[in-house]
Amino acid sequence: MDKGLLFIISGPAGSGKGTVVKSILKKHPEIKLSISMTTRQPRPIETPNVDYYFVTKEFFQDKIENNEMLEYADYNGNYYGTLKSEVFDSLENGRDVILEIEVDGAMQVKAANPEAITIMLTPPDSQTLESRLRGRGTETEENILKRLNKAKIEITFLPKYDYSVINEDGGADACADLIYSIMQAEHSKTVHTKSIIKKFE
Amino acid sequence: MDKGLLFIISGPAGSGKGTVVKSILKKHPEIKLSISMTTRQPRPIETPNVDYYFVTKEFFQDKIENNEMLEYADYNGNYYGTLKSEVFDSLENGRDVILEIEVDGAMQVKAANPEAITIMLTPPDSQTLESRLRGRGTETEENILKRLNKAKIEITFLPKYDYSVINEDGGADACADLIYSIMQAEHSKTVHTKSIIKKFE
Numbered sequence A, B: 001m002d003k004g005l006l007f008i009i010s011g012p013a014g015s016g017k018g019t020v021v022k023s024i025l026k027k028h029p030e031i032k033l034s035i036s037m038t039t040r041q042p043r044p045i046e047t048p049n050v051d052y053y054f055v056t057k058e059f060f061q062d063k064i065e066n067n068e069m070l071e072y073a074d075y076n077g078n079y080y081g082t083l084k085s086e087v088f089d090s091l092e093n094g095r096d097v098i099l100e101i102e103v104d105g106a107m108q109v110k111a112a113n114p115e116a117i118t119i120m121l122t123p124p125d126s127q128t129l130e131s132r133l134r135g136r137g138t139e140t141e142e143n144i145l146k147r148l149n150k151a152k153i154e155i156t157f158l159p160k161y162d163y164s165v166i167n168e169d170g171g172a173d174a175c176a177d178l179i180y181s182i183m184q185a186e187h188s189k190t191v192h193t194k195s196i197i198k199k200f201e
Helices: A017-027 A057-065 A084-092 A103-112 A126-135 A141-155 A172-187 A190-200 B017-027 B057-065 B084-092 B103-112 B126-135 B141-155 B172-187 B190-200
Strands: A006-010 A069-075 A078-083 A097-100 A117-122 A163-166 B006-010 B069-075 B078-083 B097-100 B117-122 B163-166
Touching (some): A006 A017, A006 A172, A017 A172, A057 A069, A069 A084, A069 A103, A163 A172, A163 B190, A172 A190, A172 B172, B017 B097, B017 B172, B057 B078, B078 B084, B078 B103, B084 B097, B163 B172
Parallel strands (some): A006 A117, A117 A163
């Protein structure tokens, strides 16, 4: 059986990453979405073991010390990260895995696993990005500018990604289809398919 | 305007390459199929300027001397090849170009144009290949074995291609869709899309 491939999808606030990834998984339930682990408290709308694995600091630190984390970060006093087993068990079983993580984590994973395929989702331009961030209407001007600035910095990392996909307004389904095309194309690379020549010996 | 990309599709006898390429062009008429030039006589079923550009030996030799050929070969006393203008004019105008050529020509074009994307179409296995070659029922045993041997040699070049696609029986449409996915994925590579970061400065 062929191994699965690891696809890392990053996208700044305003890229619509969550909706796009949901659309991919709905159309292609055979793909596994990696679930992150965190030490922060669950929010009321969150479902444990679906949105995150919620664990104690001791548990998380133990995993770090035993080299069981694929990537992790300390953010606002809480750990966030991905267990190696969460990703590699599925890959071994032939399932493709989507890892939906931020730029820092993506660069960590790509450095240690150069065979992973990195995709950045972006809004079409600065104006659309800003209007999407303002559109929520629930944040202070200071917060909006902070999020806008963070998103712009993240987008400067785009040339370090393998692929980029633009999410136009209302384009989540088209983005999902394009990302699925990228996944199929990667499986067709001869580095993965060259063993077929044995069938002609 | 973005430039088009050059896709080289090779496939041995029995790969169903002709049917697959026709299916791609029918679904996506915006893609240009490069037409080859030859000095051999047209066959009754062939349409000049559609199947080939039929030219004199003097004309072809002139193009070789003026460095106007992208690739060419001398086969059974006749020239076969591709004019640079046939490919590069369309690429400049933003159209993707499919070049349907044999392994030798594909390797020539890729060496001179490493940005070209190479795709090999194959039958699923040796048995299917042989039954497809015999299926025509019009050839001598000697000819069939010669074609079978040539096809097997061509398939050994597969690891030198970027992508490979398997054409199962009745799978021409699926192959066309997969090759179109590869074309879309190639356009999404950040080497082609990274200029979008200017829209966030």
